Amino acid sequence: MQINFWETFMQHRFLSAMIFASLFLASPLMSHAQTADPAVKKSESGICHDKSSSSYAATKKFEAFASIDACTKSGGRLPANAAAPEAIVVKKSDSGICHDKNSPSFEKTQKFTPFKSLDECVKSGGTLPKK
Numbered sequence: 001m002q003i004n005f006w007e008t009f010m011q012h013r014f015l016s017a018m019i020f021a022s023l024f025l026a027s028p029l030m031s032h033a034q035t036a037d038p039a040v041k042k043s044e045s046g047i048c049h050d051k052s053s054s055s056y057a058a059t060k061k062f063e064a065f066a067s068i069d070a071c072t073k074s075g076g077r078l079p080a081n082a083a084a085p086e087a088i089v090v091k092k093s094d095s096g097i098c099h100d101k102n103s104p105s106f107e108k109t110q111k112f113t114p115f116k117s118l119d120e121c122v123k124s125g126g127t128l129p130k131k
Contacts, residue, residue: 038064040071048076055079090115098126105129 041049041062048071049056065071072078091099091112098121099106115121122128 038062038066040065040068042071042074042076046076047079048072049079053079053082088114090118090121092121092124092126096126097129098122099129103129 037051039050041056041059042065043049043055043059044061047055048065048068049059049062050068063074065074065076068078089100091106091109092115093099093105093109094111097105098115098118099109099112100118113124115124115126118128
């Protein structure tokens with residue numbers, strides 16, 4: 001059995017071309033799926049639009065963010081007609097500890113439920129940090 005060099009070469013070339021074409025055609029679909037509906041879009045002009053913004057749907061070129069807070073911390077700003085977001089006074093961590101702004105862990109706590117007061121946090125089942 002003799003292997004024809006050109007036949008093998010053309011088979012590999014065809015296979016490589018098919019793989020490349022599949023990746024090339026699928027990549028725009030995958031990137032669109034990842035950024036289809038982010039919670040917040042930061043436009044090219046640096047404005048942070050959440051889903052309640054009248055410009056959210058019209059914003060096509062954007063950087064995606066999980067929250068308005070993350071967007072503004074990246075250098076973005078709120079739209080001129082947007083109300084300022086309510087400040088978070090207490091964060092209840094995923095482990096159930098209530099951190100107010102005096103807690104050394106307040107800024108470090110990234111996954112949390114916001115509350116207006118320590119009392120409200122504790123009533124929800126949270127505990128105060130150990131001192």
